Amino acid sequence: MNIICPSLFILIIHFLSLLSSVLSNSEDRVALLAIKSQITHDPHGVLNSWNDSLSICDWQGITCDTSHPHRVVGLNLEHNDLVGTLSPYVGNLSFLYNISLANNTLGGYIPPQIGNLLSLRYLALENNNFQGQIPANISQCLKLRSLGLGGNRLTGMVPSQLSLLSKLEYLYLYKNQLMGDLLSTVVMNLTSLRQLSASFNSFEGSIPHNIGAILKKLTFLSIGENKMSGTIPPSFYNLSNLQVLDLSLNQLHGTLPLDIGFRLPQLTIFHIGNNSFHGNLPASLSNLTHLVDLSVYSNNFTGKFMFSAKNMPNLESFDVSSNYLGTGEVGDLSFLQTLVNCTQLYFLQLSSNNFGGILPDFLGNLSSDLTELDFGLNKIYGTIPMGLYNLVNLERLSLQGNRLTGHLSPLIGKKLTKLQALNCMNNNLHGPVPYSLGNLSRLSWLYMGYNNFEGIIPLSLGNCTNLLYVSLNQNNLTGPLPPHLFHASMIVELNLHQNRLQGGIPVEIAQLTNLVAFDVSENELSGELPSSLGSCISLVGLFMGGNDFTGPIPQSFKSLTSLNYLQLSHNRLSGLIPNFLANLSLMTLDLSYNEFEGEVPRLGIFTNSSAIIVEGNSKLCGGISELRLPRCPKRESNRRGRLSVAVIVIIALASLIVGVSIVVSVYFLLRTKRKSNKLSHTSLFNTEHFSRVSYAMLLQATDNFSEENLLGTGHFGSVYKGVLDIEGNTVVAIKVINLEIEAATKSFMAECETLRNIRHRNLLKIVTACSSTDFQGNDFKALVYEFMPNGNLQQWIHTDQHERTLSLLQRVNIAIDVACAIDYLHNSYDVPIIHCDLKPSNILLDSDMVAHIGDFGLARFYLDTTANNSSSVAVKGTTGYVAPEYGLGSMVSKEGDIYSYGIVLIEMMTAKAPTSTMFGGGLDLHNYAKSALSEQLINMIDPRLLDDGACASNENKDQKLVGNYDSSKMMCLKLLIESGVKCSVETPQDRMRIKDAIRELQMTRDMLLTNFVSPVQ
Incomplete structure (x- = not known):
């Protein structure tokens, strides 16, 4: 009996253990099926195996614990394009060690029940659509080592309770809408932290002064594109294990220590661009032998650039653009010689600095992987070296805004066949535009304006079928516009302004259905405007002034419904101004100095005198009064003959009645002017919000526009201080328009049109406007503003x-x-x-x-x-x-x-x-x-x-x-x-x-x- 009882007891214990395992297994199954039920789209069928025919340990994405049979310890469904939400039942998987749901399209809120998973080590929810706040309950997962919440739509503050996760080594919060002082409230207590990725949020605050003493294990710190401010504290440079440092796009300032390259020797990525750092870039950066990516663009670094990359074999990207580096003298670019050893370099950005000297021929010895090279907006002179054309994998080449001279070699089209963007604007280059550019089948951006290029536009450019933007403006190009150019039908912008091009616009322009801006102004073009331009239905800006075009505006232009800017001035265009222009969405229309005739329309843009220019057309008439054009003559009837006696009597009686009416009206009008302070008022603001005021009211408010109330004078009028009886005595500033000044009326209308649309704390508030006549019958216009007691x-x-x-x-x-x-x-x-x-x-x-x-x-x-x-x-x-x-x-x-x-x-x-x-x-x-x-x-x-x-x-x-x-x-x-x-x-x-x-x-x-x-x- 004594032997049987212990054996029976062991059997009972084993039975109960099995029963517990079965019950727990059932609980895990219920939780997993609840998770599956919240998945609304499973394009790869990864959850098809989650059924009763298989043990849950055989379900795809599920890992079970060997020491606790049938208990789920791993849930891994990342990279499966799943759509849906995460069920709160995930909190019932009490043995869960790892949750990996990254790179799906899961949304909704992160279940706070995750805080029940006390064994959880890894939580990866990156790159989904989770929203709302981060649950503070996650802080109960005290064994958590990695928390990945980046790439979602999370908002609010990061819970301060997360600072309790003392074992946390990896924290990923990037690309959310989080805010607050993350470093001080959370991170500084995570002493085990190795990696922090929190870029692309709205985190604020400064870098804590003792960060180097607390986060000694930190190897990865990315807090770029936030609202961090202040300076980098000295202790920061004690983080000698740092490999990745991204502080870009913040509000940091200060200088870099001279020994930064010795104190942070492990750096592979160093990003501090778009801040306000100043001073010299330390020469010790040359000690960063592991450097892969250096990005210090858009700061205020100055002085000669003392840098050597000869011990940086892994350097791939180098960006020091938009600073004040260089002295503008010979030798500024000597450091480029050391980049020859960087065989993996693919990105080199030096634009917007003070680099001087000439481009060295050894540029051709740089990495054959180089795809982007930008020397734009410096003080570089001399010719383009032949060696540059050896960089056969270049995709983007920018040389604009320098003092380069000489020709653009035909080698550019023969060797740089992968070019997608070429920008050499604002230099002193001359000679022909290379015919070989036609070989650049990938070319999308071609900017060659503001140089001295001469000769014709090469026919071969039509072979560049991927061209989007072409700028050849302000050169000395001659000859006709080649029809072949319009074979590049993808062109969005074509700017040929201010050359000496001749001939007409080829009808082939109709092929440019994507054309948004077309500028051929100030050339020597002639002929009629082609009707085929009406096929360019995407046009927003059309600029053809300063040529010798003749004939009427084509009726086909009525198809240009996207047109906002039309400039046809200084030509010899003739005929009537088409009424259909009033139906277009025009914002500016310049028809000045042509030979148009007849009546100016009165609808659409023609009602806005500040948006149209028609001067220099002597045969125009009519239009709105602000244009000050003569009245159009009335059409005379062709019918002649005798009028009947009855008609003559009727006309005589009507004339008598009208004459008497006019005399009586004039009498009462003059009498009313003497007795009444109120005249007719035309409100420029057709809303009840603005009070009506008359000339007489403004006269009284300013004490007859006295010198004592004069606040100042400007180009278009004088400003007076006044007191108006509007909702009580209101002190205002009254701007009286001097209508004798040319364009004063346009100025008045422009200001009315603008101010009736805008309201802002820092814009001068308009009270009302007055467009009337004074007591002598002269036009009177004034604007009434809120008074500013502290002047200007x-x-x-x-x-x-x-x-x-x-x-x-x-x-x-x-x-x-x-x-x-x-x-x-x-x-x-x-x-x-x-x-x-x-x-x-x-x-x-x-x-x-x-x-x-x-x-x-x-x-x-x-x-x-x-x-x-x-x-x-x-x-x-x-x-x-x-x-x-x-x-x-x-x-x-x-x-x-x-x-x-x-x-x-x-x-x-x-x-x-x-x-x-x-x-x-x-x-x-x-x-x-x-x-x-x-x-x-x-x-x-x-x-x-x-x-x-x-x-x-x-x-x-x-x-x-x-x-x-x-x-x-x-x-x-x-x-x-x-x-x-x-x-x-x-x-x-x-x-x-x-x-x-x-x-x-x-x-x-x-x-x-x-x-x-x-x-x-």
Whole structure:
């Protein structure tokens, strides 16, 4: 009995264990089937095996534990294109060790029940469509070593509870919409962390000062494209195991230590592009013998580039573009010799720097894998070396914006047969356009404008059937337009502006059905406009002015329903202006200086005098009154003969009645004028929101437009202070238009059209408008604005009429206000609004010193298309603030406003106007600021900012400036001026984006508030 009982007990225990296993197995099966039920699409049938005919351990993607039979420890369904959601039943798989569901299309929320999986080591949910917040319950999985949530649509803050995962080694959060201070609240407690990938989010904060002491195991750190700010702390460079470092596209600043290459010797990827780092690039970078990818583009690095890649055999990508590297002298490019040893190099970007000297012939000895080579926008001179044509795998070659001379060798088409993009614009190249370009069957982008190329356009270009963008403008090309060119039917933009081309437009142009912009203006073309142009139904911009075209506008043009810009000025076109032009979606129409005749239509674009130009056509008549054309003669009846006596009597009686009516009407009208203060008013704003005002009301509000109420005068009129009885006595600014000035009416209409569409905190608010007559019967037009008690920025910068001066903080806030207004105008509507006349006198300040942009008299509505470089609209702005390309006839653009903004920003910091007599002989405010950045900055800034209290608001009594005006404050000023320089570079496409300018200014303001202003002790 004593023997049987223990044996029986063992059998019972074994039975119960088996029973428990069966029950647990059943629980796992139920959970897995619940997971399957939430999968709505299984294109590869990976879940077909999940059925009753197989043990769950034989189901595809399932791993079971050998020590606990039939218990699921692994769920791996990655890369299967599954669609659906993740069932909360996943939390019932209590033995689960690994979940791998990456690279599917799973959506919904991440189940918080995952927190029940206490054995979980690996959770991989990357590259799906999960949304919502990260469940804080995951912090209960204390054994977790890898957490992969990147590539989803997760939002909100990363739960601080995740900092409890002390064993976590790999954290992947990239490409979500997460925010908050990730490093300080979570990461700094993860002492086992080896890899952090958190790029492409909205994380904020700075790099913690003790990061090097805490995260000693870190080998991979990627936090690019976030909102990180501040400097890199010294302890960071103690992370000697770092192999991958990506800090690009943030708001970081400061300098790199001279010994960075010795302190981070394991780096293979070094990305710090698109920040605000400055100073020299340390020569110790040459010590990074494992380097594969170096990317420091779009910073403020300066000086001679002391770099050697002779010990970097693995280097593949090298990008130092958009800095201030180089001295502009011979020897700047000597470091290229060391790249010869980099046999895997495929990407070399040196554009937008100060590199000087000539291109060395040994370029041909660089890696045969090189696919992109960019030397654009430097100070390189000399000829293109023959050795360059040995880089037979080049796909993109950019040499634009230098001082290159000589011919473009035919070898380019014979050896570089893989070229997809060629850009040699803005040089001094001459000679023929190589016929061999026709061999480049992959060529899509061909930019050769602003050179001295001569001869004919090669017929062979028609063989380049992948051409999308062709720019041969501003050369000396002659001969006819070759019909073969139009065989490249994929062309989107064709710019041949300002050459000496002759003949007509070939009918073959009808083949270019994808053509968006076509510019042949300022050539010697002739003949009639081809009807076949009507087949180019994608056209947005058509520019054919300055030629010798004759005949009427073809009826086929009515098919160009996408057309926004039509410029046909300075030709010999004739006939009537077609009524169908009123039905097109035109934004600008220039028909000036032709031989058109007859009545101007009154519909569509013809109702907007600021959008059409018809001057120089002596036989035109009619149209809207603002065009000031003569009335069209009435048509006379051809019927003649005697009128019956009855008809004569009726006409006589009618004439008598009309005559008496006119006399009576005139009498009462004159009497009404004497007794009434209210005249007829035509509202430019047909909404109830705007109050009606008359000439008499404005006269009374300004005390008969007295000198005492005169606030200032401008090109198109005078501005008065007034008090209007609108919802109580309202102080306003009244701009009276001087209608004797040419284009003043157009300015008035442009401002009305603009201001009725826009509302923004930093735009001058319009109260109403008045279009009426004065007491003498003369036309009277005025705009009524919200009154700005602190005047305009011009007064604050250049006069001493104010007791207080603008502090640095106030200037930064004003700069941000103006930038936000520009961003709103440019990017808040389908059709951007271009101000065209941004300057300090048009920036008004309210009682709280908040800036408001005003004066939209030159504003243009503009559609950003590939035609934006075409010369079609001459813009009159203010000398010194007008973008240089406008002087060459280029179309208005966002970049034009950004140039003006850059000049204003520099002027705010220096108190030097761009029209100052100190500028001349090639020196302007932009170049002055740029050169002074590398010299003695203190000599260029506004002396009033050198006062100890200049950085703090004079009105804020709870704050004071800490310390004297030290180098840190100078850095603040330097950053502001650098932003102005970046916005006002000569080449439009290289100007800083307005959103980037806002980001840099906000960063500077944060630094100003953090470092220079503190509570009074």
